[in-house]
Amino acid sequence: MTLVLESIVFRQFQSDIESANRKLVFRLTFNEGTTNVDPADFIVTGGTTATITDITIPNPNNRIFDVVVEGGDLNTFSGEVGLIVSPNIDVNKISDNRPFGRVKGNARLDTVALGDPTNPTDPGDPTDPGDPTDPGDPTDPGDPTDPGDPNPPENAPIINRIITVDDLSDLESNTPILVFRAVFDKEMANVDAGDFVVTGGTTATITSVVPAANTAVNGNPKAFDITVSGGDLGAFSGTVGIDLVESPTINSLDGNIPLAPPRDGLRRDTFTVVGTGTPGPETPGPETPGPETPGPETPGDTDGSLSSDSEFNVLAIDALGSTQALSLTVELSEILTVGSLTIFSTDANGGNRKPIATFSVVENENNVLPDFNPKFTLLNSELVDITHLQFELEEKGVKSIAIPEELDDGSIGLTFEDGTKFAAALEETPLAANVLINDAETIDLTDLTGTVNISGSIRREAKLDNVVDLYITDADGAVFDAMGNKFLPGQEGYREAAIASRLNINLTGTNGQVETFNATLAGGTHLGLFIAVDGVDPAIDPNGEVFFSHSGANGGTDHFRTLGNNTFGIEDQAGLGDSDFNDAIVAFDIV
16 A cells, blocks of 8 residues: 555644743654654745754554654744645655655645734734743733632632643544643642533543643642543544633632632633544634644545555555445557456455456447447445455456556556556445446346436447347346246247347447437336347347347357446357457446
């Protein structure tokens, strides 16, 4: 599988308590375990002179990396800061040492909006008053002289802000753990879980309250880290925050004075969780817009992605929307007669191959079948447990494996040794069903009711003026005569009973051209196919050549092949002649 960077998510703003130096932390996620990740592999964007100073690995699977950006002019910089992949990125997959491939299409790429801290009116300044380690500023809106209560004690401690600090979610077990920080203007005592409540509607609870590291003054804490987890947080979707309870039992260390009520406009930052329990970008509270500016998210349930691995010649289904299917479209056929394309499910290295679908590919040299680009679809239900696919084309015993290539439009090009080309892409499942089953043996309308209207085309690459028609069968291809006698394919009397039950649609074509047709069928039935060679009416001439889609009626010879969704090709010669199966090609859609 190609090594893909799936996202760059802003994780945390940090600031040194003494110098107020800014430090930004971004989290990078790859699709597989990755090695040799260092600062030279990424570029800081936005115009700042800050640099990458550290990269750590918070998860043992080596897919996730926390990247620290600091220094340069970052302390005074005003604007958006982000990361992009360097053109000279030199990282490798752990499993096979393959180099970096690409950034995932529609990847989330966050940036951080910073304000100039020298401008107190700049709302983007995360250090004023948003710095969780700031020991207090007499001009801060959290000034203890600001009356949040009509009669607070003159020296009553206040809470300055509640901010988001980090999420410690276990990315393997999908256990969300959110950490908030409550910052006070004084050293505080008796701060515990009973003083806070979780907001947003989740049933998660406060599981830990501890003094925040490196924020104590004279050894006494002014800031506390508050952990929220459990309850329904693993499945919850929405914002999660914390607030003080109505009557907290928090006191100052200097005189045991109770905490004043929170002032109006208290900053209360929140996390956004997105249904899986994995925290999204932090949402700042009302006092100061937080530094996070989320990048574009990949659309949710309906968006999938493909990638290619030309070393093992596999197509990887990186993501699959619940309503998506995989389409294969013939872009160019260099087949000389007829080929068979088999689709295999595999592992990432092309091993453990299991065939899951097969269809045929016919000759179309010099576009003798005008604009013939049939499509074959693998439905969502056929792909839900599959991560990799491989494609094998066989013609007259010669086999070749497609070499996959990622194209600019997000599709995957598949090229075989003879030059035959397909395009593979994810698309919404077609509304019209593919009713051609068992390698063009039967049209199955049993899931449809009432009148079924079809519209289609017929192409011809043959000298003979053939006629194609449909006839009514049961599920095993059997037909019945007027007396109710049943005839299976190959039994004497089958031909006569089948011709008697024909629908008289009578499709014909002009050599080298495309003819269109419309027809009305009845739902709830099975239909067989037949070709009357050179237009002879088999009801009149019992010796005229007729070949049926149920091969038992042809002495075991199969004259019909599936070429795509509701598309079949026919070989019109006895003994299969040149076996090109393009003497007549019929394609139709249910409308």
